[in-house]
Amino acid sequence: MTLTFEDFPPGHFGTFGPRRVTREEILAFAGEFDPQPMHLDDEAASRTMLKGLSASGWHLCSLMMRMLCDGYIGRTASLGSPGVNEVRWLAPLRPGDDIILDVEVTEARVSRSRAETGIVTFRSVVRNAAGQALCEMVSPIIVARRAGAAAEQAG
Amino acid sequence: MRFFEDIEIGQQRELGSFTFTADTIKKFAAQFDPQRFHLDEEEGRKSLFGGLAASGWHVGSVCMKLLVADGQRAAQEALARGEKIAIWGPSPGFRELRWIKPVLAGDTISFASEVELKRASEKRPEWGILQPRNTGTNQRGELAFSLLATAFMPRRGAGG
Numbered sequence: 001m002t003l004t005f006e007d008f009p010p011g012h013f014g015t016f017g018p019r020r021v022t023r024e025e026i027l028a029f030a031g032e033f034d035p036q037p038m039h040l041d042d043e044a045a046s047r048t049m050l051k052g053l054s055a056s057g058w059h060l061c062s063l064m065m066r067m068l069c070d071g072y073i074g075r076t077a078s079l080g081s082p083g084v085n086e087v088r089w090l091a092p093l094r095p096g097d098d099i100i101l102d103v104e105v106t107e108a109r110v111s112r113s114r115a116e117t118g119i120v121t122f123r124s125v126v127r128n129a130a131g132q133a134l135c136e137m138v139s140p141i142i143v144a145r146r147a148g149a150a151a152e153q154a155g
Numbered sequence: 156m157r158f159f160e161d162i163e164i165g166q167q168r169e170l171g172s173f174t175f176t177a178d179t180i181k182k183f184a185a186q187f188d189p190q191r192f193h194l195d196e197e198e199g200r201k202s203l204f205g206g207l208a209a210s211g212w213h214v215g216s217v218c219m220k221l222l223v224a225d226g227q228r229a230a231q232e233a234l235a236r237g238e239k240i241a242i243w244g245p246s247p248g249f250r251e252l253r254w255i256k257p258v259l260a261g262d263t264i265s266f267a268s269e270v271e272l273k274r275a276s277e278k279r280p281e282w283g284i285l286q287p288r289n290t291g292t293n294q295r296g297e298l299a300f301s302l303l304a305t306a307f308m309p310r311r312g313a314g315g
Contacts, residue, residue, distance in 0.1 A: 033216040035223055038245065049244050049282075049307065057246060058216045062187040065212050069189055078190065079203050081211065084252040084302075089245070142203075 003076040005118035005145040008105045013122070016071035016101045018129070021055065021063065023095035029059040054092030060135050061087060064126055067101045077144035079117060084139040091134050098129045106138070115150040117142050157229055158241040158311040159283030162270055170221040170266040170289075175209045177260040183213040196260070204257040211254040214264070214300050218289055221266045244282055244307025252302040256293060264291040264299060271303065282307045 030039035034056035037044030045053040055063075093099070107121040121140040127133050177196070184193035188210035192202035199207035230240040258264060272286040285308045291300035 029216075033220045035220075035227075036243065048242075054245075056216075056219070057248075058212070058219050062183075062210075062212045062216065065210070066187045066189075073190065080190075080192070080208075081254065083211075083254050084249075086248065086250045087252070088248040092245075 001075075003072060003143075004149075005077075005108065005110070005120065005143045006149070007076075008108050008118075008120040008143065010105045010108060013103045013105050014071060016067045016103070018098040018100050019063065019067055020098050021093060021095070023053070026053070026055040026059065026093075026095055029062070030056050033058055050092045052092070052094065054094055057087070057089045057135070060089070060093045060126065061137065063099065064101060064124060064135065064137060067099075067126075068103070068122075068124065071101065071103070073141070076141075079142040079144060081139060081141045084137060085121070086136075086138045088136045089134070090136060091128075091132050093128070093134050097134075099126050099134065100129075101126050107140075110145070111142070115145075117144055119143075157226075157233075157308075159273065159285065159308040160311045162273060162285060162308065164270055164273060167267060167269040168225060170218070170225045170268055172263050172265040173217045173221065174263045175213070175217075175258050175260060177207055180207055180209045180213065180260055183216075184210050188212055199259070204259065206257070206259040209258040209260075209262075211252075211300075214254070214258050214291060215252065215302070217264070218266050218291060218300065218302075222268065222289065225268075239311075241309045241311075244309065246304065246306045249302050249304045254300060256297050256299040258291075258293070258299055262299075263294045265293075266291045266300075268304075276307065279307070281310055283310055284308070 038048040039056050042053050102125045104123045106123050111117045119140050120143050124137045126135045191198035193210050196207045233240050268287045268289045270287050274284050276282045276284050285306050287304050293299045
């Protein structure tokens with residue numbers, strides 16, 4: 001069944017994963033989008049602030065997006081997202097890490113400009129197997145309301 | 156690449172442009188963002204985007220790609236002048252990412268970066284913190300993408 005706006009009340013929504021992240025995919029993403037030594041080369045990375053090879057932050061965000069898609073967005077009446085309020089990269093994602101995503105709905109409101117849709121804001125935190133938070137993201141998506149919801153309200 | 160001291164508020168750099176083809180849009184989406192409007196032309200046309208649209212994470216990742224390439228060009232120029240090159244630190248994150256206009260198959264986005272704020276790092280004296288606004292503008296001159304980035308930049312005085 002497709003999830004609509006009504007299925008996202010504020011509160012804890014779900015936990016998704018684990019997802020193993022391999023060295024090969026870290027190197028492949030960095031090679032294409034973020035070819036800095038700290039994401040590509042063990043020796044150079046060991047001399048950086050992150051003290052060892054780590055994934056591009058954009059790779060981690062993209063992996064979060066995929067986990068969100070597989071977790072629920074793929075079966076949600078999502079119309080897309082206007083943006084991201086904030087992303088905080090808190091700790092490095094290392095080769096071989098198993099990541100878990102925790103998702104909370106922080107706000108759900110009906111759109112003022114399109115009454116048949118709502119805006120749901122999520123706070124998503126990705127952690128490694130040790131429970132260390134690696135990234136926190138606060139972002140809204142636009143979700144269709146249940147058929148007839150706008151009319152009921154108007155009536 | 157440049158050092159913290161070389162950077163002034165308001166300084167702007169053109170980072171270059173990138174054309175999002177249907178193939179690159181679908182390839183990224185299949186891997187990271189398999190929503191129907193990022194994978195199929197017809198589904199894209201029926202969506203709010205009005206066409207096959209790139210994942211917003213694809214647009215952000217391409218901006219990063221051009222930022223790194225620009226930094227590497229600047230480093231080559233510094234090396235050619237016999238200067239020391241700066242190696243960027245990691246980023247603690249970003250704010251205010253806006254996907255303002257959809258990036259559709261065939262669109263060419265020109266990226267730029269303008270420094271909005273710089274300050275010393277209190278905890279790490281060898282680093283400065285820089286906040287540039289990175290933007291992407293399409294071939295019609297419409298602002299399509301914007302974010303306020305944060306990055307650690309090395310200070311010129313700090314060894315290494």
